[in-house]
Amino acid sequence: MSAVGLVFLVAVLLIVLALVYFLVSTIVALRKITAGLDTVIAGVGEIVEKSAPVNGVVTAINQQLDAGVDLLEGLLVQKAGLADAVGLVDGMYPGAAAAGLREFPESTELHPPRIGEVYTRGTLTLARLGREAPIAALSPTGAVLRNVAGGSLAARALYPDVRHTTPEKLPGSPVIGAGAPVQYEQREDIGAPRRRLRAKSS
């Protein structure tokens, strides 16, 4: 074999060895990738399987909650009227009137009455249960007693008199000391040494 042929042979041999080494290494790496992707596919399959009913369940929950919101809004508007309902909501959650009631788009155009400044918090809570609930005990068929333009003391008128009417004059507190209208005579034995009784003779 000539020298040139030997050089060719060495070059080809080197190329083949490089091909074998790198291709085998690449095959090993690709096998690792395949194994990893199999694991990924298994995990993704579990995710798909577990999340499959989520859409339906969440949709059902949303429908139920929507029904609840519609029910509450409808009941509030039916019992309090649209304007007062918006005012009540705004009183409990300031700024909520801007969003309005969901099933009543016209509620966003209303100017909500400032119910929170007229009612006390307790009255406001009771009012959430119905229109002027405390008033119903006094005048179930009468006109609305609430004075929207009045101050917060107007809320007193909402309660029955027997509960919150202040007596005109309470009896004064007793005056004690030197200036007390009733002076008691000081006993001499107070502060003196205690008298000792004689012991009985046996």
Add this chain to the structure above:
Amino acid sequence: MLWLAAIVLLVVVVPVVVYLLNGVLQAARSIVPSVEGIAGVAAAGSKDLDAAALLLTTKDQVEQTVAGLANYGGSLDVILDDAGPAR
């Protein structure tokens, strides 16, 4: 001429082949940790979704709550007067 071809083959072609094959190998090896990381994340994500089954319980509870709410609202509707005409 043959000498020149042999030298070119040995000095130029072999290094180029090695360089290219090494690039392919490094690229393949760089994918392995990424795939392993994705596999771990997928397994963790699947484990996190174990609580998704509790949504059925949540759904039942929401249904019961809304049903109770409807009954409560119906009772309020009966015992409370409706609002009067708008002032």
